[in-house]
Amino acid sequence: MYNDGRLSWFLKGVLALGYLFLYVPILSLIVYSFNASKLVTVWGGFSTRWYSSLFQNDQIISAVLLSAKIALASACAAVVLGTVAGFVLARFKRFRGSTLFAGMMTAPMVMPEVITGLSMLLLFISMQQFFGVPSERGFFTIWVGHTTLCMAYVSVVVRSRLLEIDQSLEDAAMDLGARPMKIFFKITLPLVSQAIASGFLLSITLSLDDLVTTAFLSGPGSTTLPQVIFSKVRLGLNPEINALATITVLVVGTIVIVANYLMMNAQRKRDKAIAAAMRANDADSQNSAGKPAVSLA
């Protein structure tokens, strides 16, 4: 349909522009991370000095560790809570106000983060006044905040996958004698495992990336990686940060590529198996055409 030469060149041009916008900043960041000069905008020759100074910077190292710990912990909690929430929202009979509940579950996704963060901060402060816990802001409070946010995303992913699944699978399991708990663990959970895995990865990236909620919930001595980067950049561009960002791009890129490769491989295997089965069936049905599978006893 779009074979008109001029139109196709126009479209290609726009596409190229889009990619340029996306990747030129990242590329320049990677290139300048190997800049020997301390001035970010002046090229002073190739060097890896910023990488070695990065690994000697205790502040950055501890921020990376804290961010990783929080990301893992919130992703785990979000997967458990979000899966249960998604299941309930997808499978339980509709009741009065069930739409409201479904909407409320996803509120953290659309609510301005400033408000989520602020309200949580107020909650934690008043809890501290009345119960004495949490005694200080830090790992625990950030973890709670991130879990809330990530859980909403997981529940959406899991719920939409559940709505896709033929519900007669669960009916069949029940008909064959499985009780609801058994059905959940033996049938439902395996079928949504991919959605849960992607919810987990999504949670990790969300948590690693979060700055606003974290800013409200962190205390002295608990600075996450985005906070460190942000505060450093505010004092002027810094080649160390370029190096850190390059490493981040490398790590994230590797994860995405590996995950994609695994999924594509699985799909290819599946397609091959289906094709093979179809060929075998054709041969099979030609052999036994017209012959009933069970002869009359």
Place this chain on the structure above:
Amino acid sequence: MMEAAVKSAQAAKTTERPYLQIAGLVKKFGDNLAVDHVDLNIQQHEIFALLGSSGCGKSTLLRMLAGMERPTSGKVILDGQDVTMLAPYDRPMNMMFQSYALFPHMSVEENIAFGLVQDKLPKGEINARVMEMLDLVQLRKYAKRKPYQLSGGQQQRVALARSLAKRPKMLLLDEPLGALDKKLRQQTQLELVNTLEKVGVTCIMVTHDQEEAMTMATRIGIMSEGQLLQVGTPSEIYEYPNCRFTAEFIGETNLFPGQVVVDEPDRVEIESSQLGNRILIDHGITGPKGMEVWTSIRPEDVRLDRRPPAAGHNAAQGKVEDIAYLGSFSIYHVKLASGKVVKSTVPSSRWYEANEEPPTWGDPVFVSWRSDLPVVLTR
């Protein structure tokens, strides 16, 4: 076939207690009456088909038997045990789903074993039963495959094996062949009946395909708008429909509305304005004179002639409006003076034997039938 049907009907009468008893079963979804006071008795080893068009409540009835839907009111008694309120996992019945509902993450073997594992049978016994089932449906060499690696027909057989593995007292089949294409369906019908008869399990199947019901079932129940209208053997239902819906739903028929004008023990006359003549029936019906009735006459019972028939009743003149030539027979559509179109199935040999030219479009012809053939319907 006819003899077998009569025999099974007699067996049904002589056995005392029905194996499955459905009494006054009702299911409402809000204001929608999906199943409307259904009463039905099923004998052991029967293959019973619930036949009705889409949306008439067949699946809902079946799901109530399986325990997947809770009846609004009514009772289900299986082999003397009231199972109305029993959870699906406690019922000695199994169901084969329309979509097969094979667990995609389990192999054929694991699918078949699933119900047995839930019953916590010993491992050896489970293996033996799975093998027995695989042999029954001739899928032993596919035991390790996943469902998506099988063709539609093979998936259907796995679903059957899985629902038979627990040796249920009763097997429920929801549109068992509905997901197969037409050619495969006809071949599979007989195969499925053979398997079911070999196992000897009592079955209720649901279908919207009358040919499938007639081929597979010993008895058929006709459902419409949640009600069970008629129950009988395939030939009873075809030859003695008890209402217009059944007469039109099973096979083709010509229906003439009319009033009873003569009602004597050995003859009934019905005035029909659509026929423009009286319909004579050589046996009495019970009903007052003047009653509104419908007369059903099957196309294969309608005789087509170029010359007027001898008797004055049960006949009318018309013009050939359409001819569907189907090889060994043709279906003639004859338009009467009233505008009513009467269908007549004529064997191709008919004209050859009478040494006549077959009538063609626009030819004037006469339709007629014997007075013992029409069926009078009062609803």
